[in-house]
Amino acid sequence: MAAHPVKTERHDTVRYEHHTNTGTRRVSIYRETPGGLYVARPFMNHPRIRHWQAHLLPDLGVQVCRYDFHGEREHDYYLDVATITRDGHVWTVRDYYLDITVWDGLAANILDTDELNAAHDEGLLGAREYAQAVGSAHRTLNALAAHGYRVNDWLAGHGLTLHWDAETANA
Template sequence: MSVSSPHCSPAEAHPVKTERHDTDAMTHCTNTGLRHVHTYREHTHGLFVARAFDRHPRIRHWQAQLLPTLDVQLCRYDFHQAREHDYYIDIATISRPVGNAAVWEVRDHYLDIIVHEGVTAELVDADELEAAQAAGFVSENEARRAHAAADAVLIGLKLARYHVADWLEAQGVRVEWMQSEGVGQAQSAELMS
């Protein structure tokens, strides 16, 4: 487990990224625009999302598990070239606006964890959270919650020897993934708990 945190000044801070998933409209609204989603699947622990990354220089396809009780968005990417990592975990608050069951909101808390399955996990972008807090984009309580969530994930992954399926199993979480090109043969299409 390692931590990457180069210094980031408040002048470099950026507002919190908030994304919206509309499962009725089959759209994912990001800071870069509105994207079509080919698969949404709600499950006991959250929401599964899958969509293509059209004309992206590095990424071909994205799958994610929105897991509100863990404060994470667990991502798997298919790359055009060699795999850069096995999982990418966004520390985030995931909620559903009252009165709109079709919409899921993901409020990103800057901290991310890069997982190399069975090898290590690395915390990145701690400098971004620090800068955002200094600039007033996040409160002290929100920053504390983000750090606590990241610490829990890192500890859980270490105990699971950096196997995401085992970490999820220890949390009592079951998720399913789509089979796709670029996903390691040793990885199962289904992570069970």
């Protein structure tokens, strides 16, 4: 596994721009929520994904995503383990490689541990961030299991209710 730097994304809520490692994309919706920030945007020319929605949840250290696929749904939720910060109208997501796919009410899987380990081994991720990523992933996965892999039940335990745009809500 080739190591790569931590993916850092920025959301400029004034300019409606999502800055990623592959470029800048126009965002349809930014909406502040009690737990963080809601984002929705189309995926242009993507072979599998048509639309993306996400809730940036800084206190939980995750970005909860839902994708609208061109074909069959691959999962209900996709969680990025991350540090999420805000500086004025710019939100920054520092994605720590680990992801959790959730089939709501059924199961969850953790992904990309090999990417996390490679980045740490190559010195692209320090011991503190490595431990933070692993700890956050374990807490999240254990909490999901304790709530029967129901994302809404897990979040309700934190006083959060996520709202998704109906036009792309297929999960």
